[in-house]
Amino acid sequence: DTGVSQDPRHKITKRGQNVTFRCDPISEHNRLYWYRQTLGQGPEFLTYFQNEAQLEKSRLLSDRFSAERPKGSFSTLEIQRTEQGDSAMYLCASSSTGGNQPQHFGDGTRLSIL
Amino acid sequence: AQSVAQPEDQVNVAEGNPLTVKCTYSVSGNPYLFWYVQYPNRGLQFLLKYITGDNLVKGSYGFEAEFNKSQTSFHLKKPSALVSDSALYFCAVSAVNTDKLIFGTGTRLQVFP
Secondary structure (H helix, E strand, C coil), X not given: CCCCEEECCEEEECCCCCXXXXXECCCCXXXXXXXXXXXXXXXXXXXXXXXXXXXXXXXXXXCCEEEECCCCCCEEEEECCCCHHHCEEEEEEEECXXXXXXXXXXXXXXXXXX | CCEEECCCCEEEEECCCCEEECCEEECCCCCXXXXXXXXXXXXXXXXXXXXXXXXXXXXXXXXXXXXXXXXXXXXXXECCCCHHHCEEEEEEEECCCCCCEEECCCXXXXXXX
């Protein structure tokens, strides 16, 4: 069990640029989640996958955001035309199937928009 | 709608003393409840969960939590605090018919030597 891995750990970009983050889940986990955490707040749900199927998207996920998990393994989260308000920690988690299974989190990607 | 409340922004306790971090929840149906801990610049680490059964749940690092259905609470406890327990603690509920977690705003635990 090597844990959930996220890359990059930090991303600094100018407003209006596109960014892409990657998440590698725990290998035997078929569920993968994305959350966003801003300073002083708890994580907020963005979207989740079971295998390659995207099962739910939050209203927080505007049309500038897109997530994929093409082969049911790693996932990418892309933000187009970044805005100041996108500055946050983006957390990925994975779990086995079922709401009673704990989600295991990566260390996140911290995005800073200049 | 499901929600979680952590009424204390910060809890201060002396090392060796018992600690309690409070959490209340609102959810339709039976809740799945979780506690996570977050250290600076790190992701969340799972501590424990309540699904069903005994109201006292034991977890990692000597932590336990007490589920109280009538008070809709799930308070985190530890009999003897360590300085290394100082961190940010989050309570979460798994929403009905979905596996997304709904988190509280977090409680910062400060354990003084």
